[in-house]
Amino acid sequence: MTKRLYVDVHILQTVPPANLNRDDNGNPKEAYFGGKRRSRVSSQAWKRATRMHFAERCGPQDLATRTKRIAGQLAKRLQERTGIAAQDAERIAGAVLKPMGITAGKKAGDTAYLLFFGRRQLESIVGLVADDATDLSALEDKALEEAVAGLPVREQLQNGHPADVALFGRMVADIPGLNVDAATQVAHAISTHATELEFDYYTAVDDENTADETGAGMIGTIGFNSATLYRYATVGVHQLQENLGEDKAAIEAIDLFVDSFSRSMPTGYANSFAHRTRPSLVAVVVRTDQPVNLVSAYERPVPNGDGVVSASARRLADEYRTATRQWGDAPLLTAVCHTLGDDDADGTELAEAFGTNKTFPQLLDALKAALGAELDAR
Structure with a gap:
């Protein structure tokens, strides 16, 4: 039996007023967590955004x-x-x-x-x-x-x-032989803090109005919120190897996934909000036991005030240190890329938990090197 090997990806990303992923009423999706209303982006929305980003790294013929x-x-x-x-x-x-x-x-x-x-x-x-x-x-x-x-x-x-079928799997209910077990699991992103639904009341003026005409040509509302999101995904390297058939292809697929998952963004109401941002923190953990979602760091919501992303990063670092200590975990690799200060309290806590701050290309290189060494040793 192939030994289990997982790559966990933890991301903190601040999004301005936006409606990334709407519900059946057209408002941003939400969830209650820790007894408080949180902003939510469904796993399906971010998986599609990730797949669409793949096209920037691969030719169409290499994708699904x-x-x-x-x-x-x-x-x-x-x-x-x-x-x-x-x-x-x-x-x-x-x-x-x-x-x-x-x-x-x-x-x-x-x-x-x-x-x-x-x-x-x-x-x-x-x-x-x-x-x-x-x-x-x-x-x-x-x-x-x-x-x-x-x-x-x-x-x-x-x-x-192709990499995207191997990563996300395929389900064909009436032809089980065509099923492909997904190597990747993606969590619903939720805000690290409580949020409130707001509404943008907008009007549009008819450009052809004459001087004596008043009033709007169109009136409407768009629901929105703003949030610092905790995003999490895990890749089962052993399942990916089975789906693709070779170690090198599996490592390249993981590099593709981590890069695209980190850089992608759902496009809901993008023209109205221009909400595209990059993560403030990306941490990867290579494990041989089981995937570990660190969302419990935010069961008690981060207070809304100054420095939500900094407080969220400290919470994540503390949750990771506590979990690894109490459960006796020994990850093969822990690496982090963040935009918080390296020399202040935030940087010190993050370094103690995840190691020295790396650039994103350095993080990807470290991940590929660790996976290559582990798979060569098996």
Whole structure:
């Protein structure tokens, strides 16, 4: 059995007035924690933001897409590669996918649910029929289905996973063989302090109003709040190795994830609030026992006042020191990058807990080196 190995990522990030992730009423999502209302950003929102950031580090062909339109995507690629008519490409794509038993959606050509698959995996499926596409397009529907029935289509989706499928997994309820266990768990981000929902009342003026016309052309409200968020995610390196099949690919995927998880931001109402910030603190911990979310540092909310992020950082450092001491933890690596003062009380407490302050590139390099050394030793 592969030994367990986890990379925990702890982030503190201050966000100005914003509506990063709205609820069914259009207001920022919230949660009660420690008996107080907190700002919340769902794990799904930040996972998508992270995946979208992947595109800045990887080419499109090295990533995955989540869509109901796998048949349409397959037909489009088949037509581009072979030059056959669009209608013929659609017939072949439908016949190729039919033996898999994917439940059809209400709209023609759609599946009943979103499928998460790699673009290279789709190209591999195209490769199974591309050379024979002209001959296949001449067959009647029944003969076409018989001709492609034995092709290893499912195997193309079971192997060669891109980093984002390997990290976030894939669930296909009616085809368990296509499931991929996620190597990554992402917590809902919550504010380290109590928050209150506020509303921005806005008006828009009609530019074509004449001098004697008054009043607004549009009136509305947007809910918002501002917060210092605690964000947490963990990557099971052993599961990632299984999903990707090699140590080097797993290390590169973790580097990609930590970089993108740290730099990404959900885009809800971005044009209205310009809320994009960078974290004040990123800490990584490599463990061999189990993931440890340090949100208990904020069960008692940080008082709203001067220096919320500084107080939050000290709380995090104290919680980490206490947890490692009381539970006898011995992490393989602890590293931190922060923008708080190195020489004041904040910097001293953070250094005692997480080590010397590093630049973010140095943190990523230290993480890769520690993982490489540990995997080489196994």
